[in-house]
Amino acid sequence: MKISMVLEVLFLTGMVILVVDVSPYFGAIGLIVTSLVGCFMIMMVGNSFLSLSLLLIYLGGMMVVFSYCTALVLDMYPSIIVKELLMKLVLGILMVLGLEMIIFSEDGIHGFKTLGEEMVDFGFVGAGALYGNSWLLVIFGAIGLFLMLLVVLEITRSVERGAYRVI
Amino acid sequence: MKLTLFSGVFLGTTTTMLSSSWFIAWLGLEINMMAIIPLMMNPISQRSLESSAKYFISQAVASSTIILASSWNWFISGQWIISHTSDNFSITLISLALLLKLGLAPLHFWLPEVLQGVNLQMGLIISTWQKLAPLTLLIQISSNTGLKPILIFISVFSVLIGGFGGLNQTQLRKLLAYSSISHLGWIVGVIFLSPSLSWLTTLVYLTITYSTFVILIELNSTKISDLMFSWSKTNWSHSKCILILLSLGGLPPFTGFFLKLSISNELLSNSLISMTILLMLGSLISLFFYLRLSFITSLLLTPTNLLIKGSWKTHHHSNLLNNLLFLFSIFLLPLSPLMLSLSHISL
Numbered sequence: 001m002k003i004s005m006v007l008e009v010l011f012l013t014g015m016v017i018l019v020v021d022v023s024p025y026f027g028a029i030g031l032i033v034t035s036l037v038g039c040f041m042i043m044m045v046g047n048s049f050l051s052l053s054l055l056l057i058y059l060g061g062m063m064v065v066f067s068y069c070t071a072l073v074l075d076m077y078p079s080i081i082v083k084e085l086l087m088k089l090v091l092g093i094l095m096v097l098g099l100e101m102i103i104f105s106e107d108g109i110h111g112f113k114t115l116g117e118e119m120v121d122f123g124f125v126g127a128g129a130l131y132g133n134s135w136l137l138v139i140f141g142a143i144g145l146f147l148m149l150l151v152v153l154e155i156t157r158s159v160e161r162g163a164y165r166v167i
Numbered sequence: 168m169k170l171t172l173f174s175g176v177f178l179g180t181t182t183t184m185l186s187s188s189w190f191i192a193w194l195g196l197e198i199n200m201m202a203i204i205p206l207m208m209n210p211i212s213q214r215s216l217e218s219s220a221k222y223f224i225s226q227a228v229a230s231s232t233i234i235l236a237s238s239w240n241w242f243i244s245g246q247w248i249i250s251h252t253s254d255n256f257s258i259t260l261i262s263l264a265l266l267l268k269l270g271l272a273p274l275h276f277w278l279p280e281v282l283q284g285v286n287l288q289m290g291l292i293i294s295t296w297q298k299l300a301p302l303t304l305l306i307q308i309s310s311n312t313g314l315k316p317i318l319i320f321i322s323v324f325s326v327l328i329g330g331f332g333g334l335n336q337t338q339l340r341k342l343l344a345y346s347s348i349s350h351l352g353w354i355v356g357v358i359f360l361s362p363s364l365s366w367l368t369t370l371v372y373l374t375i376t377y378s379t380f381v382i383l384i385e386l387n388s389t390k391i392s393d394l395m396f397s398w399s400k401t402n403w404s405h406s407k408c409i410l411i412l413l414s415l416g417g418l419p420p421f422t423g424f425f426l427k428l429s430i431s432n433e434l435l436s437n438s439l440i441s442m443t444i445l446l447m448l449g450s451l452i453s454l455f456f457y458l459r460l461s462f463i464t465s466l467l468l469t470p471t472n473l474l475i476k477g478s479w480k481t482h483h484h485s486n487l488l489n490n491l492l493f494l495f496s497i498f499l500l501p502l503s504p505l506m507l508s509l510s511h512i513s514l
Contacts, residue, residue: 137191140182144198147175154168154205 004044005100010037012096016089028067035059065149072153168205175202176296183300188247189237192304193230196268199300200226203292207285218284222293225277229267236260249307258311261304262318268301269351270344271321272328279332279344287389290340291380294347295373302354302369309358309365318355323445325352330452337391339383342456346415347376349453350426356446357430360437367510368426375415375423375496381489382407391460395469409465410497416457417450422496425503429512 011034018030035058042051179199186192200223207219240257241247252258263274270278282290308314329349336342350372358365383389385404386397397405414421427450434443463469499506 140194143178144194147171147198148201150168150171151201151205154172155208
């Protein structure tokens with residue numbers, strides 16, 4: 001088993017968990033798993049800075065904000081998936097696993113050597129300059145984003161308020 | 168929460184005023200706007216939600232236009248520095264966006280409704296503090312000669328609209344909104360001639376507006392009918408009211424006169440005679456409604472029911488800053504040559 005195949009299966013599993021769950025609490029786990037695996041995949045290509053910044057911003061920023069917001073919204077009746085649908089989805093994952101084993105086998109059909117060959121450089125060093133000389137801009141951006149979170153939470157504060165209601 | 172939001176308002180304006188790059192200026196404007204929206208929603212009602220939404224929409228349109236035009240300027244000239252903005256299209260679009268942020272005609276339609284929906288304390292902040300950041304940016308880009316016809320047209324139009332719009336108002340906040348439109352028209356009229364005079368006029372005008380709002384907060388009055396019966400209240404702010412209104416209107420013994428005098432002097436020295444005539448005629452119309460307001464407040468003893476007893480326990484929260492700024496907004500006319508020379512304006 002190559003590690004790339006394991007990574008792809010994990011990625012798919014994360015997406016399935018995200019799609020399957022009706023309530024946002026459990027779907028966030030799928031997002032976490034997916035983004036972690038995605039970061040690892042990017043690191044395998046060789047672009048470690050992108051993976052680090054994706055981890056920081058997506059998991060450390062957006063995910064935290066998302067979970068705080070959903071925690072404040074107070075889902076009344078959180079529900080999870082029905083058992084039959086879960087069985088169908090697990091069956092789907094196994095089918096995809098089998099298909100991958102055929103396509104990506106060493107002496108099978110070639111031509112899909114996607115991971116690990118060329119390093120793709122999209123000029124991400126430009127984003128790295130943000131952490132060098134202009135660190136104050138990053139701090140200001142963080143303050144602005146945090147203020148935006150507080151403002152949005154203040155505006156949509158409770159259920160029974162005028163026009164900007166949440167539920 | 169209020170402390171955080173007020174510090175966000177302060178942080179946003181300070182960031183914009185201290186920045187030399189369009190990106191940081193836009194960042195400051197956005198922080199300022201987002202922080203003031205929840206503050207405008209006290210006390211929560213349909214009216215205050217509506218006016219905070221209108222404020223958000225107009226300011227967000229202006230901010231996004233600013234970032235669009237400065238990005239276009241970066242595309243053409245390769246840099247973000249405010250004082251080196253060179254592309255004419257960018258300069259026009261940025262100045263129109265800043266004039267929308269200030270609330271000048273013909274982009275003034277949001278200002279009376281927004282000021283009417285908030286309480287007097289937030290109206291004070293919107294009328295005074297929020298004008299500082301866009302005016303700073305406007306002064307920095309005003310040295311381009313392509314802006315001159317736009318600024319002349321907008322300033323004359325603002326003064327006339329501020330005059331005519333305030334004539335039919337009985338709500339004090341809408342009246343002060345039209346007065347703000349008119350005064351900002353005077354301020355923007357001299358930006359391309361003498362930016363330091365424009366800045367000095369802004370500071371003195373903000374002092375006078377601050378004192379007006381403070382007096383109205385003390386009297387707790389939002390309509391003319393509230394002002395009519397203010398003579399029976401124990402804080403004698405109705406006598407302060409007439410002084411500040413006449414200063415706002417620009418009558419000679421008070422500070423407001425020196426604003427209009429110095430601006431008219433500067434305009435006439437540069438042969439913009441018809442513009443000065445139109446500005447003065449517009450101010451004459453707004454002087455009419457200030458006089459009407461001060462007549463009703465202090466020079467007329469309106470009949471009330473005889474059961475009114477003035478309370479002998481005065482809630483005399485006298486604030487040093489408010490009283491000092493009130494004195495500045497009334498009695499500063501003899502010091503006007505000193506203020507002009509301190510701002511390096513030669514008469």
